[in-house]
Each structure stands twice: as structure tokens, then as C-alpha cells.
Amino acid sequence: MKDIVRVGVVGSKFAADFHCDSYSRNPFARVVAIAAIDNLEPISKKWGIPDTYLDYHEMLARRDIDLVSVCVPNFLHREVVLAAAKAGKHVLCEKPLATEIEHGREMLDAVRKAGVKLFYGEDWVFSPSLRRVEAVLAEGAVGEVLYVKAKECHNGTHSPFAKNKQTCGGGSLMHLGIHPVGWVLHLLGQSGRNKVTEVTGFCNGGAADNFVHKDNTGEDFGLGVMKFAGGQRAFIEGNYITVGGMDDRVEIYGTQGVIKVDLTQGSNVDVYSRPGYSYWIEKADNAVGWTKPAVDEFYNLGYVDELHYAVECVRNDVQPMYGCSGQLGLACVEIIKAMYGSSERGETVRGTWG
Ligand SMILES: NC(=O)c1ccc[n+]([C@@H]2O[C@H](COP(=O)([O-])OP(=O)(O)OC[C@H]3O[C@@H](n4cnc5c(N)ncnc54)[C@H](O)[C@@H]3O)[C@@H](O)[C@H]2O)c1
Incomplete structure (x- = not known):
């Protein structure tokens, strides 16, 4: 079992803020880096995140990140999830999984082939x-x-x-x-x-x-x-x-x-x-x-329990239940x-x- 899950967040505004808040309440999670095209200074200061990136690919190249939180606009979910899977990271994607059905299928395929876990973040x-x-x-x-x-x-x-x-x-x-x-x-x-x-x-x-x-x-x-x-x-x-x-x-x-x-x-x-x-x-x-x-x-x-659940799945190396899965995200x-x-x-x- 992993002691600490090291998280990289992509996005820096509304959703990124509640992801950082939720991880900050979890003793087994640490947000080690955040990547976005704006608002990096205020959010990294607020949550004490050591490293910031304007290009999320650079953050994904880090070997120490286990889980990536995808908090960017809907049309970018596909490219960030595909890049995270390619980099061998587990990934939690905000809703909706994708803007097009084909993109969602491609994302599920990519995580399966990469052998990483995909969490779909339905907080309800x-x-x-x-x-x-x-x-x-x-x-x-x-x-x-x-x-x-x-x-x-x-x-x-x-x-x-x-x-x-x-x-x-x-x-x-x-x-x-x-x-x-x-x-x-x-x-x-x-x-x-x-x-x-x-x-x-x-x-x-x-x-x-x-x-x-x-x-x-x-x-x-x-x-x-x-x-x-x-x-x-x-x-x-x-x-x-x-x-x-x-x-x-x-x-x-x-x-x-x-x-x-x-x-x-x-x-x-x-x-x-x-x-x-x-x-x-x-x-x-x-x-x-x-x-x-x-x-x-x-x-x-x-949100707090959703992200806690994803961290526990990564720590214990178990696949997410249906309610937090890419299958459910695609069906939506x-x-x-x-x-x-x-x-x-x-x-x-x-x-x-x-
Ligand atoms: N689960 C929920 O209840 C809930 C609530 C709000 C938002 N969301 C979801 O979260 C996602 C983000 O929403 P938001 O309200 O935070 O959006 P927002 O418009 O407030 O912020 C968008 C963020 O994406 C970043 N960004 C844009 N292009 C980027 C790029 N190329 N590389 C890296 N970062 C980039 C911006 O820097 C910004 O931080 C959306 O998919 C939305 O549906 C979910």
C-alpha cells in the first residue's frame, strides 16, 4: 500500500480550488504540482503547492506524480486524460467525461491500454x-x-x-x-x-x-x-x-x-x-x-469524499466502483x-x- 498519493492538478480556478481543498483534508494525499494557463500564483499560494507549470505536459513528465486531477474546460478533458494515461498516471476527470461520445470511448480505451485507473468525478x-x-x-x-x-x-x-x-x-x-x-x-x-x-x-x-x-x-x-x-x-x-x-x-x-x-x-x-x-x-x-x-x-x-475515495483506490491499487468509473462517465x-x-x-x- 502507498503511504502518500502525490497529485498533480491541471486547471487553476473553480474546480481546481475544490479539488485542492479536498486533497488538503486528506492526510494520505499531497498536491505537489499544478498546471494551468492562468491564476497559478494565487492558487499555489492558497494551497501551498510547491511547483507550477504553464504547460501541463511538463508536469506530466515528472516521475513522482501518481494521480492527475483534470479541472480544465470540458473540451480539454480528452487531451489531458490521453496525455496523463500516456505518461502512466492515474487520472480523475471532472464532468462531463468528454464533449463527444467518440472522445469518451477513445479515453476509456487509452486508460485500459496504459493500465492506469480512470476516475470519473460525479460528486453526487x-x-x-x-x-x-x-x-x-x-x-x-x-x-x-x-x-x-x-x-x-x-x-x-x-x-x-x-x-x-x-x-x-x-x-x-x-x-x-x-x-x-x-x-x-x-x-x-x-x-x-x-x-x-x-x-x-x-x-x-x-x-x-x-x-x-x-x-x-x-x-x-x-x-x-x-x-x-x-x-x-x-x-x-x-x-x-x-x-x-x-x-x-x-x-x-x-x-x-x-x-x-x-x-x-x-x-x-x-x-x-x-x-x-x-x-x-x-x-x-x-x-x-x-x-x-x-x-x-x-x-x-x-467532493471531499469523492477525492478521498480516488486516493484510497490508488493507495490500495483497486479499480473504482461503477459510480466513479469511466464507464459511468461515458454512459452519461x-x-x-x-x-x-x-x-x-x-x-x-x-x-x-x-
Ligand atoms: N463537479 C462539479 O460540480 C463541477 C463544478 C464546477 C466545474 N466542474 C468541471 O470542472 C472543469 C473546470 O471548470 P471550472 O469551472 O474550474 O472552469 P474555469 O473556466 O473556471 O477554469 C478553467 C481552468 O482551465 C485552465 N486551462 C484552460 N486551458 C488550459 C490548458 N490548455 N492547459 C492547462 N490549463 C488550462 C485555466 O487556467 C483555468 O484554470 C469543467 O470541466 C467543469 O465541468 C465540475
Whole structure:
């Protein structure tokens, strides 16, 4: 077993920050280097990272790095994962795995051939609230699950790359709806045995066809329905028209009960503020009046345990479970692309995904 997993991070902004935060909480992980095209000084100072690189290839050439965290815009995931695999590094890729299905397949092939592990970072799988839900379900508390409703929505992306359909791989359904898609696959997919057999999508068309974000070439409103071979259905939402802070919710309907989860706005702290204060939740416009400040947002969303899990897999040399695998990451991209096809053609698409 490895004592310490030495990590190199590619990217230096929003996602890189929560990766560094999560690794900093893990005594068995050390971020030894970071590579990006900007923001290197502030992030390396904040997290005490000794070495910085403007070219990630130079960082990958180091022999002492075990695991690479991929925190760059979606369209760059493929090239960084391929380069990391070629350099013999295990790699954890942020969502979505890729902007195109073919790229995702190529990435899975490359890591298999290189004999390195690929972790797909769906943080919902590691959210403490959703893991509690899994434990409650395992006891049979709501009987057989029939229907899951799940969404991630907010008021628009901060990243210019995510506004562009090509560099994002889609719009709000690809960028946000991918969380509930991935989590539902983890929950109901029985490690890839219970396949998705039907999907239907309803999306705005991007740009002028969007509700609000006319400067986004991807959609700002997306809905999808999935049907599993076992008969369960899931309704997925990912939109950029939700003001008032990031809104991640899950509802589960079973033969014997119901479960409801508020992942982002359900803090047990209530604040009423006349002048307002700096921050209560991601993507909120202000913190005036009544708010419920997140207590530990990164932990609650699952990032801390997700990266802890990847580090443990590297330390113990075990492959990731389905919920954190490239197989699941690829299935998410395939399903969302099928939802886009369905929305464009106005018909349900049948196939085998998972
Ligand atoms: N799991 C989640 O909830 C979650 C949340 C936010 C972002 N993400 C994902 O993380 C990824 C990054 O998102 P972000 O919000 O941090 O993006 P961002 O636009 O804020 O930052 C992009 C980063 O990529 C770096 N970069 C760009 N081109 C590069 C290159 N050629 N070589 C090296 N670095 C390069 C930039 O320096 C910057 O640090 C995206 O894929 C996004 O989908 C996931």
C-alpha cells in the first residue's frame, strides 16, 4: 500500500480550488504540482503547492506524480486524460467525461491500454446526504423504487467555455443535468446491469431559442426522461433559469414511501440580514433578508469524499466502483446526447446505455 498519493492538478480556478481543498483534508494525499494557463500564483499560494507549470505536459513528465486531477474546460478533458494515461498516471476527470461520445470511448480505451485507473468525478455519488438515502433505501424503507426526479439548476455558468455548445458538449443539460443523470445511473443501474433503454429530451435550442441566456450557444433549459430495463423511470432537469442560488434536489417515489432531498439550500442555519453578507450558497445574487448559509458546501456536495475515495483506490491499487468509473462517465455523455437527439427530432430514442 502507498503511504502518500502525490497529485498533480491541471486547471487553476473553480474546480481546481475544490479539488485542492479536498486533497488538503486528506492526510494520505499531497498536491505537489499544478498546471494551468492562468491564476497559478494565487492558487499555489492558497494551497501551498510547491511547483507550477504553464504547460501541463511538463508536469506530466515528472516521475513522482501518481494521480492527475483534470479541472480544465470540458473540451480539454480528452487531451489531458490521453496525455496523463500516456505518461502512466492515474487520472480523475471532472464532468462531463468528454464533449463527444467518440472522445469518451477513445479515453476509456487509452486508460485500459496504459493500465492506469480512470476516475470519473460525479460528486453526487459521494454526497453524505445521498449516501444516507442509499442506506435508507437498502433497508427497504420505501419498498421498490419506481420513479426518481432529480435536478441541478442555477442562474447561469461562470465559465465562458461552458456557454459555448462546442467547448461544453451541449448546454445546461450536459453541464448541470449530468449530475442527476450520473447519480441515477449509480443508484438504479446495478453497476451497469440495469441498462437505460429509452430516453426522451425536451430542450431549448440555444442562442435565440433560449429563455434568458441568448449568448449561450447551448440550451439554457433542458429536461430528460430515462427508462431503465427494470421499468424504473427518472426525470432529469438541468437549467440556467433558476435564480436564488444553486438548486439541487432529489425526490424518490417507491411502492412503500417517498424520499425528498435538498442538497444545496437545506442548511440548518438560518440568517436574517438587513445589510447582507458575503456568501451563503453558490450562484446566489446576494445574501440579504432570510438565507440558509451552507455549512460545508464542498463536503455536502461530495467532493471531499469523492477525492478521498480516488486516493484510497490508488493507495490500495483497486479499480473504482461503477459510480466513479469511466464507464459511468461515458454512459452519461451517451444518454445526454441521446436526449438532445430526441429533443431535436421530437421522438423517444431507444437503445442500450449504462
Ligand atoms: N463537479 C462539479 O460540480 C463541477 C463544478 C464546477 C466545474 N466542474 C468541471 O470542472 C472543469 C473546470 O471548470 P471550472 O469551472 O474550474 O472552469 P474555469 O473556466 O473556471 O477554469 C478553467 C481552468 O482551465 C485552465 N486551462 C484552460 N486551458 C488550459 C490548458 N490548455 N492547459 C492547462 N490549463 C488550462 C485555466 O487556467 C483555468 O484554470 C469543467 O470541466 C467543469 O465541468 C465540475
